[in-house]
Amino acid sequence: MxxxxxxxxxxxxxxxxxxxxxxxxxxxxxxxxxxxxxxxxxxxxxxxxxxxxxxxxxxxxxxxxxxxxxxxxxxxxKLLSPIDGVVTAREAEPGATVVAGQAVLRLVD
Incomplete structure (x- = not known):
């Protein structure tokens, strides 16, 4: 200018x-x-x-x-789990877009 x-x-x-x-x-x-x-x-x-x-x-x-x-x-x-447990599998990659109710991790109590 x-x-x-x-x-x-x-x-x-x-x-x-x-x-x-x-x-x-x-x-x-x-x-x-x-x-x-x-x-x-x-x-x-x-x-x-x-x-x-x-x-x-x-x-x-x-x-x-x-x-x-x-x-x-x-x-x-925040991601919150309904239970305490050990992660056995990851269903979504970090940074991926997910919707409410979609599984992100598999847990075993």
Whole structure:
């Protein structure tokens, strides 16, 4: 965004300089108009860059909030066995998605 800001300031300075030169009849009106249009385009590009930056910051905030929610959910997940016993087989691999009631381990008491 600093590059867009620098370009906008340079284009504005050139526009003002060419406008002054035009008023003194040193350059054609087309040259002054061209610099004014360049300044307008650079200002629009700067506004677009700022809007993109705001959107990116909002997306970062949304992603961070989603990550916090997932971390809280992960912290609250627990596997509970209805009995005390010894594990004899693993029915699901670590990291696999399971549903309530699905066997994950086989136990013998």
């Amino acid at each position: 600093t590059e867009a800001d620098s370009r906008a300031r340079l284009a504005q300075a050139n526009s003002e300089r060419y406008q002054a030169l035009y008023q003194q009849n040193f350059v054609a009106r087309e040259m002054a108009d061209s610099r004014r249009h360049e300044a307008s385009a650079a200002t629009a590009a700067l506004a677009a860059a700022r809007a993109n930056a705001v959107g990116a910051l909002r997306e970062i905030g949304r992603a961070e909030a989603e990550l916090r929610g997932i971390d809280q959910l992960r912290q609250s997940l």
